[in-house]
Amino acid sequence: VQFGGGVRTLADAARALDAGAARVILGTAAVEQPELVAAAIAQFGADRIAVGIDARDGRVKTRGWLRETAVSPADLGRQMRALGVTTAIYTDISRDGVLSGVNAAATADLAQAAGLRVIASGGVAALADVQRCADLAPRGVAGVIIGRALYDGRVDLAQAVAAVSARGVS
Structure with a gap:
């Protein structure tokens, strides 16, 4: 379980980790x-x-x-890598929750530009999106978050896990 949203202090992070979260996400x-x-x-x-x-x-x-910055994802990724971050979750906001397909290319580009392991988020519509992300593991795509596609029955979790495992990715 990863926990994110509203984590603004070390105490917030500690509470989530103490409650059993494997990872805290700072946005x-x-x-x-x-x-x-x-x-x-x-x-x-x-x-x-x-x-x-x-x-x-x-x-x-x-x-x-709600707030747009002047910072590009790659610039933020590089800054975070310099601080010791190794993993990022990249959400293409324009695709989140609309089942339009994951932006796997942008996720891989961010991973390559910043030297991070990047988990794709937003847009998964079908098993093919999960497979596309798994195929990009050599470029730094470390996973994919599936939301609405699971709820709507468009992606079967067991099939997604099997497809990823078949590609040698966990």
Whole structure:
């Protein structure tokens, strides 16, 4: 289980991890408080902290997607990598919840540009999207988040796990 949303302090992160979360995701804090990201990694380890990079039209958005920044996903990714971050969750906001297909290419581009393991989020509509992300594992795509497609029955979880495993990815 990963936990994200509203994590603004080390105490918030500690509460989530103490409750059993495997990883805490820092989103807005990555842009507004990069020192918090560095402190969280120092305290909890890079394997327990990820950054959420949510973007639309090449610009990172924060505060629940309400504030647009002048920062590109790649620039934020590189900044976070310099702080010790190893994993990011990339959400293409324009695709989230609309079943239009995952932006696997942008996810892989971010992974390559920043040197991060990146989990794709937003847009998964079919098993083919999951397979596309698994095929990009050599380029740094570390996983995919499936939401609405599972709820709507468009993707069967067992089939998705089998498809990923068949490609040698976990």
